[in-house]
Amino acid sequence: MSRIDENKLVENKSAQKIDIGIWRRLFKYLTEFKKGLVFLAFLMVGVAGIDVVMPLLTRYAIDNFIMKKTTNGLTIFAIVYFCIIVFQALNVKLFIINAGKIETHLAYHIRKLGFKRLQQLSFSYYDNSSVGWLMARMTSDVARLSEIISWGLIDMVWALVMMTGFIGVMLYNNVRLTLICMSVVPPLFLIGMFFQKKILKSYRKVRKLNSQLTADFSEEISGAKTTKTIVREEENLSEFVQDAGNMRNSAVKAAMFSALFLPIVISMGSLGAGFVLWIGGKSVISGPLSHGTFVMFIAYTIQFFDPVSQLAGTIAELQNAQASAERIITLIETEPDIWDTKDVIEKYGDLFNPKIENFEPIDGDIEFKDVCFSYENGEKVFQNFNLKVKKGDTIALVGETGSGKSTLVNLLCRFYEPSSGEILIDGIDYRKRSLLWLQSNIGYVLQSPHLFSGNIRDNIMYGKLDATLDQIENAAKLVNAHSFISKLEKGYDSEVGEGGGNLSTGEKQLISFARAIVADPALFVLDEATSSIDTETERMIQNAIEKVLSDRTSFVVAHRLSTIVSADKILVIRHGKITESGTHRELLRKKGYYYTLYTNQLLEDKEMESKAVVS
Structure with a gap:
């Protein structure tokens, strides 16, 4: 079961009843707000207490001023009443x-925790979690969570104190x-539960x-070009309208039930008030109940159902918010598949608090020793894989799609870790x-370069945040x-646009290449970095x-074989195994898989060149 399916299952289960355990786990991350929440609760106790006192003051006024037809003590009463009103207003x-x-602050804190965790999580987490989710x-x-904690729970304190x-x-x-008066509470409770x-x-x-x-919007915006090239606008709109329509219908249904609930509560409250008027009125007429107490009971009866509601x-x-709490806690508490041990953290620090002074320099000797690796879905990639570099x-990796080329460099970068075996760096x-x-x-250059919003200078500096302009x-x-870059109107201060949309694919690739180089890395990885660019830019990158x-020790995952002819060693990887190994010339002499691949690609390039000349 994927992580997305697991979270959907959690959502269905967790919202059936209030689970104190979920909220206790959440509040563990909100200890810095404990004093503020206690202060809010204290304020709400004061507000509720004054709400309780107000009908008592009304009773006192009726019994001592109205019924006795006197104003003795009215001034003091008015001053007290005024002070209570001012105190309530301040509360x-x-x-x-x-x-x-x-x-x-709650929203900020939870988002910070979530964003921090997202920085720590391994590639495998993103393999199973969509951007929209x-x-x-x-x-x-x-x-939703920050609202229910800051307002809802405090309202609950007010309601309980009031009742x-x-x-x-x-x-x-x-x-x-x-x-x-309370006789209408049991049926009201049952109706409320329904x-x-x-x-x-x-x-x-x-x-x-x-x-x-949210997922629909994310996919549509990121895939806008694809949508237009395959003319899927109408189908996409139709699918979106269906999803939006379902949401609208569910929201209307929920709003309808909510709208019906409040009038029923008011009606039941009025029914309770009617009973009090009937029975209480008789008691007032017969004598045992004072007029002030009678009015106080009516006020309490009417007001009682506000906190109930x-x-x-x-x-x-x-x-409703419980599923949100569970999903957020699940994200915050998700442990990365790849993590440093306590001993390593003690010496080198962690991702956010590194002890750079303890970092040893890397020479660049690499060894894959009996490495086995499988993805979470059970797909086996490597079995007892061995390689010394x-x-x-410069090691070039060649092979068909799914053979394990990118997985190999991802293991080298520790984006994933071997299921068994070792990867040694400098022994x-x-x-x-x-x-x-x-x-x-x-230094890692991807096949599809990603630039961040900002200017060119900022994007290159992502590789080394303290880089000087000269660097x-x-x-x-x-x-x-x-x-x-120099030909652009603002040079290095030119905006790249969202995702680098203001630049061509080749220009984005060159900037991502510069970003990888500016940090002067000891190891370099090019993952099909020239597969999506034009011939001229390819020559520049070459x-x-x-x-x-x-x-520098480097690994080059190659699609265009012309870019790796000068590599120190070319590895042909098929089904997770090295089937051919050697220099460009040595592999051509073997006339194996690499020879066939290279000659076919050479013929394709010549055919394209001849077509270009004819056109």
Whole structure:
């Protein structure tokens, strides 16, 4: 079962009832907000306490001023009343200000934890998690959680204090009237359970469809060019309209149940008030109940169902947000498949707190020793794979798609780790060194270059954040990128656009090449870096490769074989095994797989050149 399927299963299970364990795990990450939440709860106790006191003041005024037809003591009463109102206003103001601050800081803190974890997670996590799913976790789920914690839980405190205060005062004054008033609570509770179950079910569906819509937007935006080239606009719109329509229908259904629930609560409250009026009115007429107490009971009866409604709504929101809490906790607590041991961290630090002064330099001798590797889905790639590479050698990897070329360099970079066996760098298992030690010594150029939003200078500096302007320009010159950058209106300050959209594929590749070089890495990896660029840019990169890779241990995953003819060793990998090994000339003399591949590619290139001449 994939990670996405597991999280969907969690979502279906976790929202059936409130799981204290989930919230306890979440609050473990929110200890710095404990004082703020306690202060909010204290404020809400004060607000609820004053709400309980107000009908008592009304009773006092009726019994002592209105019924006795006197104003003796009214001034003191008015001053006390005014002070209580001012105190309540200050309470509410402080509550709103602090709840808003906590909501904002909570969202920031949870997102920071989630983003930090995403930086630590291994490639395998991203293999099983879609961009839309992750975006929904860090946006809508976090917003829902921060809101329910900062407002909902505090509202629950207010509701519980209010209900307890109301019932306590009512029981103290008249048990019979209290029981009459409470007679509508059991049926209201059953009705509330029914409606909240319906509301929760509808909102769970809305939440799932919201994640799907986020994924739809993400895929459509990132795949806009593909959509247009294969003319899929109408089909995509149709699929989106269907998903959006399903979400709309579920949202309307949820809103309908929510809209029906409140009038029912009000009606039941009015029914309770009616009973109090009927029975209480008789008691007032017959004498045992004072007018002030009677009015107080009516006020309590009407107000009692506000916290009941609030409590029911908050419980429903907790259930609704519980799946969000579970998904976020699952993300934050997901352990990377690849991690450093405690001993390694103690010596070299971690990803965010490195002890660079302890990093040993890398010479560049590499050895794969009895390496076995399988992906999570069970696909076996390597079985007892062995390879020795000398310092400064350029190793080219050739083979059909799925043969294990990219997996081999990903294992070298420790993006994945061997299931068994060892990968030695300078004679030492690289797991005895830190991840950051290794990866900060690797220059990696991908087949599909990715540039970050910002200017060209910033993108090259990602390879070395403290790089000087001279170092940036030298790296660009080394890969033959300086000439085209200089021709741009703003030079190195030119914006690349989102994903490098303002530049051609070849220009993006040259900048990504400069980014890898500026850090002066000891190891270099080119993963089909010339497969998606034009011939002229390929020649530029080829010239750069010859200059850059000298005296560096490097691995070149090759699609165009013309780029690897000068490699120190060419490995033909098929089904996870090295079937041919040697220099370009040696492999041609063998007339095996490489010979066939090279000659066929040479014929294709000549055929394309002749067509170009004819046209």
